[in-house]
Amino acid sequence: MSFASSLIISPNVEISPSIFGFLDSVRDGSQILDSSRFFSRNRAANLMNKKQKRVNHSHSTELKYPIPCQGGYGSVIAASMVANPAGEMAVSAEEKVYNVVMKQAALVKRQLRTAGELDVKPDIVLPGTLSLLNEAYDRCGEVCAEYAKTFYLGTMLMTPERQKAIWAIYVWCRRTDELVDGPNASHITPSALDRWEARLEDLFQGRPFDMLDAALADTVTKFPVDIQPFKDMIEGMRTDLRKSRYKNFDELYLYCYYVAGTVGLMSVPVMGVAPDSQASTESVYNAALALGIANQLTNILRDVGEDARRGRIYLPQDELAQAGLSDEDIFAGRVTDKWRNFMKNQIKRARLFFDEAEKGVLELNKASRWPVWASLLLYRQILDEIEANDYNNFTKRAYVSKAKKLLALPMAYARSLLSP
Numbered sequence: 237m238s239f240a241s242s243l244i245i246s247p248n249v250e251i252s253p254s255i256f257g258f259l260d261s262v263r264d265g266s267q268i269l270d271s272s273r274f275f276s277r278n279r280a281a282n283l284m285n286k287k288q289k290r291v292n293h294s295h296s297t298e299l300k301y302p303i304p305c306q307g308g309y310g311s312v313i314a315a316s317m318v319a320n321p322a323g324e325m326a327v328s329a330e331e332k333v334y335n336v337v338m339k340q341a342a343l344v345k346r347q348l349r350t351a352g353e354l355d356v357k358p359d360i361v362l363p364g365t366l367s368l369l370n371e372a373y374d375r376c377g378e379v380c381a382e383y384a385k386t387f388y389l390g391t392m393l394m395t396p397e398r399q400k401a402i403w404a405i406y407v408w409c410r411r412t413d414e415l416v417d418g419p420n421a422s423h424i425t426p427s428a429l430d431r432w433e434a435r436l437e438d439l440f441q442g443r444p445f446d447m448l449d450a451a452l453a454d455t456v457t458k459f460p461v462d463i464q465p466f467k468d469m470i471e472g473m474r475t476d477l478r479k480s481r482y483k484n485f486d487e488l489y490l491y492c493y494y495v496a497g498t499v500g501l502m503s504v505p506v507m508g509v510a511p512d513s514q515a516s517t518e519s520v521y522n523a524a525l526a527l528g529i530a531n532q533l534t535n536i537l538r539d540v541g542e543d544a545r546r547g548r549i550y551l552p553q554d555e556l557a558q559a560g561l562s563d564e565d566i567f568a569g570r571v572t573d574k575w576r577n578f579m580k581n582q583i584k585r586a587r588l589f590f591d592e593a594e595k596g597v598l599e600l601n602k603a604s605r606w607p608v609w610a611s612l613l614l615y616r617q618i619l620d621e622i623e624a625n626d627y628n629n630f631t632k633r634a635y636v637s638k639a640k641k642l643l644a645l646p647m648a649y650a651r652s653l654l655s656p
């Protein structure tokens with residue numbers, strides 16, 4: 237069965253224009269994703285302690301964000317229970333996301349126990365479906381190779397089962413992103429996203445809509461992957477449809493979790509934790525979340541000009557105001573000292589998230605570390621390039637040169653050999 241024909245199975249195709257656009261761009265290679273895309277130091281530990289405190293004093297809990305402040309990088313306390321204008325207590329983004337992370341870690345632990353420490357379930361295949369499934373996974377591999385070359389290369393070191401599962405997850409994320417960022421994004425409505433979510437639920441229940449969904453449907457039967465991060469990613473797309481400004485870092489953090497932190501949470505159950513790791517499952521999940529947030533913050537800092545031209549400013553409005561900057565300054569694209577200082581603090585924060593992520597990479601299964609190191613090293617270098625461009629992220633796109641990319645690969649490999 238050809239891939240294109242397999243997509244026209246169901247009449248539920250209102251989201252399909254984007255999928256076809258997605259396919260076209262895969263075919264002509266017009267978009268290349270060259271590699272994959274928050275936390276105070278010791279945050280995982282901090283959060284654990286806070287969680288403990290929360291049990292005892294549920295209303296006095298405070299979580300710390302690394303918020304850049306004038307003249308340095310201070311740690312400003314952000315209450316995890318904050319009052320909204322109506323005086324109701326609302327839960328901060330940080331706490332909301334923390335709860336998801338804890339739930340994911342608990343789920344994977346429970347499932348591993350019942351599976352007797354086996355994270356791959358045996359393959360039970362009905363006659364005739366194996367070749368289709370193989371074809372579906374091959375197609376996912378092709379998409380991953382086309383869009384995320386470096387990451388794809390890294391997956392080559394994984395076991396075939398893990399490799400295929402990562403491809404299937406990658407492709408679902410890519411398609412989800414394409415709904416709001418692809419060529420047919422202007423046709424996408426919240427109800428199209430609702431249908432995409434219904435389709436996600438179907439595939440988790442073993443009823444995939446097309447071949448690529450079938451690959452993910454198979455993956456979720458083999459690895460302890462939970463639906464929550466997938467649903468949250470769709471929520472991120474809804475956020476993108478209705479929102480083009482972020483009041484503060486709390487709001488931005490939630491957005492980054494939705495669109496990128498979720499990828500980390502989806503990946504850990506497949507990548508697996510090293511059998512000799514002493515780290516808690518929670519801390520590995522926190523590191524994976526941190527990598528997604530770091531990547532997304534980097535992506536936002538790199539794309540300030542491009543996003544502004546689409547009328548979007550992802551940078552926290554309160555921090556811009558504190559730095560004496562406004563939306564108009566961004567639209568005008570002037571690289572001033574105020575802008576450079578603001579950017580320095582934003583870059584510092586992104587690097588803190590990368591630091592947090594680094595601790596977790598060591599805890600992953602050896603064979604899964606290389607692609608993660610490669611994407612971490614490459615994406616973090618984008619921050620160096622923004623600096624090298626003298627913070628002109630309005631008209632200059634920060635990118636990592638081919639030579640630097642090539643150099644990063646053996647470095648990533650060498651790091652992947654290090655034990656915790």
Ligand SMILES: CC(C)=CCC/C(C)=C/CC/C(C)=C/CC/C(C)=C/COP(=O)(O)OP(=O)(O)O
Nearest residue numbers: 269272273496499500503523524528531532596
């Ligand atoms: C660290 C541990 C314990 C595990 C690793 C867990 C993983 C794999 C985390 C990775 C998270 C990730 C890759 C998020 C993607 C975020 C992102 C900004 C991707 C970039 O996508 P595009 O926007 O297509 O990229 P470009 O614009 O750079 O092409």
